[in-house]
Amino acid sequence: MTNPTISIVVLSPSDIETHLADLTRVIRDSVLDGAAISFMATLTDAEAQRFWNDDVRSGLEFGSRLLFGALVDGRLVGTVQLVVGMPPNQPHRAETSKMVVHPESRRLGLGKALMTAALEAAERSNKTLVTLDTRTGDVAGALYRSVGFEKAGVIPDFAYDPDGQARHATTYMYRYL
Template identity: 35%
Template structure:
């Protein structure tokens, strides 16, 4: 399967919310460490996205969606709401690709687009974290992110047990601005 990927910012719309909630439930059920425990209900996932999409409408974050036709197959969030002494920084969060689309460049394309939007918003430093166990460290390292360290026993895995988190950063270069 090669997606005909279209990436665009997401806004609150019933179908978008439904697809985001389904992707979050699926990701958590598959063991994705994105801040939730399994089993995650569709209602709880939809409530999370309601809050995130509201924050996006206030300009606090940008939520990007990767679409293959009418199907949302991936998402990433660029958090722009930083403290006053960090106006140059943004955070990458909630990177998810539907399992059947993994390994086909969806996450890489979403990450590149988030980086471009960070630059457009005057950000020169990106930070992120990913689970030590089964996280996306390879993706971030191949995209030029620098490993800053690991915090052990940082969070519970969706199905139980502790995992660490790996911290990464990337300075956005002139060629990306």
């Protein structure tokens, strides 16, 4: 078995169309696997495509967010977003969003590589603080701690799990650059 070729890239608005099938698959399959990333298990391909084409693309075009993609042998299998367009009283801060790696591509170091790329971009954008939130108790918490994030606090009953059966707490985290 050969080692896969892994690369982390910054995706442009036009790259969303190029990778739309993979973007849709990554988010849909991750939600079906239980990922708490704002969507419910009933997520359709059309809804996922609307998210990428409308919500994410507009942020990229406006310059308020960056989208990083993890490619394995040229196929997109993971993403993270860095929101850099913050309110006027928070020009020093950025926020990561929708850190997700397809279930079949986990344990390759892609999450850490994506987060590292986002943090480096935040620093280049003169940000000094990066924040995020994650479902309390998720394995992602260890990833975020491994790249220097610290726990700020927990909000109980923050959101429903993708299956809609139970609500979970969310942990807010931060990292100084």
